[in-house]
Amino acid sequence: MNNDAAAIVFVIDDDESIREALKSLIRSVGLSVETFASAQEFLQSKRPDVPACLILDVRMPGLSGLDLQRDLSETNIYIPIIFITGHGDIPMSVRAMKAGAIEFLTKPFRDQDLLDAIQQALERDRHARSEQADSADLRNRYESLTPRETEVFGLVVKGLLNKQIALQLGTSEITVKLHRRQVMEKMQADSLADLVRKSEKLPQKGT
């Protein structure tokens, strides 16, 4: 768990004893913990931009755990959730799992089950974050292209030859070649195949 130093586990439970116990257990395996007494308190907090997961009590006064799960997904805030509950029923757990929860644990739970779920949740968040970072990086590079380079990029990944592109854009083959080299460099693509793959990962292509 060497690379976990930056990760953080959020705990939301209205019962202070449970909060304190969870905090101690999670700290004992070397993870950082932050606790909240209510969903509102969590929403108002300023959260660091690091891999994280949420341990959430289902039944709480005010906004319940399931309500918070829905609100987060509606506002496009992605954070893996582990539910804990005093008296869980099957329909409730099905609902939570369908909405993307990592795990649904009934109190009192085995500590190893919780710690495994936390590992899984952090792993998932890390993966999601890197995916997101990659796609943001790609997007930035794509946006650094000049308008003419963007046009050339679109036509190249369509499979057109330099000659055809030159004809279509009303310019010389030499100019197209120069633009094409610029595009390959800016998009950090080492082959045409790589460039095509990257163009597919872009949320919207410039064609």
Added chain:
Amino acid sequence: MRQVWRYVLAVVSVAAALFITSALEQYTDITPLFYAAIVVSAWFGGRGPGLLAVVLSELAIDYYLVEPYYSLGLGPKPISFLVVFGLLALLTSWMSTRRRSAEEALREARDELEMRVQERTAELRQANETLRERANLLDLTHDTVFVRDMNDVIMFWNRGAEERYGWSREEAIGQVSHVINKTAFPAPLSEIKAELTRTGRWEGELLHTRRDGSVVTVASRWALQRDEHGNPVAVLETNNDITERKRAEEALQKVQTELAHVSRVMTLGELTASIAHEVNQPLAAIVTNGNATLRWLGGVTPNFAEARQAVERIIKDSYRASAVISRIRTLVKKTPPRNDLVDLNELIVEVFALAQNEARRNRVFLKQQLKHDLPQVRGDRVQLQQVILNLIINGLEAIAKNKNGAPRELSIRSESDDADNVVIAVSDSGEGLDTANLERVFDAFFTTKPDGMGMGLAISRTIIESHGGKLWATANSPHGAVFQFTLPTGAESAS
């Protein structure tokens, strides 16, 4: 004045007769014009002027027209002539008067008749007016009013009925009322009709289905109309929409029962759920802290400070769990059993009101046979109410499940036995119980219902036993089950 003119008429007519007769003496008889004068006088003047005309004619003829002329003296021949004339004149006068008065009487009779006819016509018009006003009034009322004959065929249908049910007058008249309204009765129709025939009236709540398929609850009043021989001819039915009121009442009742439930007889099931949650929280914290302690101590470099804090929290949470339990124990102890004087008949009537909606929903008839002057018992009113309600609801659910085609009836009976006990029996026509289960149904967590807790009868028996009574089940014949309980009477338990 008129009187005088009548006599003047007699004088004038006789004078005229005399004048004309004198003038035309050689061409005519003496008498005809005098007869005419007498007729005219008697006709228009009546008896007095008639007689005057006779006398005047007699004198005039004697004086002027028979020998000796211009003298009242008379020869023997003119005397007989005058006597005959006088007699005939009197006859003429009399006949004319009679004829006149007969005609007069006839005319009067006719006039009177005409007047009567006019009076009657006016009365009739008035009556029609009143009737129309009343019919309009029937249209004004929000209530549904309709009249049906003894075969329940609709004869009258007011505007209220048109609006309530969605059928126009033309569509409704001629239909069978219970068919067009899809009436659901609170008791068998034969019983309702028997009461209507016996007392001439019936009142109750009915469910009607409108043209659009929606169902309304109405407070219905029936009145029987009889002909002069006392034979029933029609029924006037007035219905008042109480759907909304009913809904509100039901909601209120539900809230009240729930409140009574929560505040006074929290069932063991609910109590366990509450205890479970209250105790489970500290227990979960203890387990987690215990695990954390092991991990703080188990690493390569044990962290005793953290382990100590975790153990301290374990102790604190253990006390917390223990406090929860002792708090519940004092709560239970603090509720002393109430000891009211309870009239079970009254209680049954109240519970029936509560169960009525449920019964109607399951199309079950509720019957009660209550013994008069039932001795009171001592006990907790709400608890006993819960027991009776529980038995009735169980019975209704059993009947709702039954497919054996038996009459859907639930009856409750109250009576007292030889040993100064009050006995309450709830009989249903449901699917009944296996003989093996007659006792087991009272075990906690025993249930035959898919969503049942199996606590109702167990708690009911505990309540009855805490009141010094017994609760048991037997089979009902030919279908269903009987749940009955005994309770010692107030006099007994007070002594």
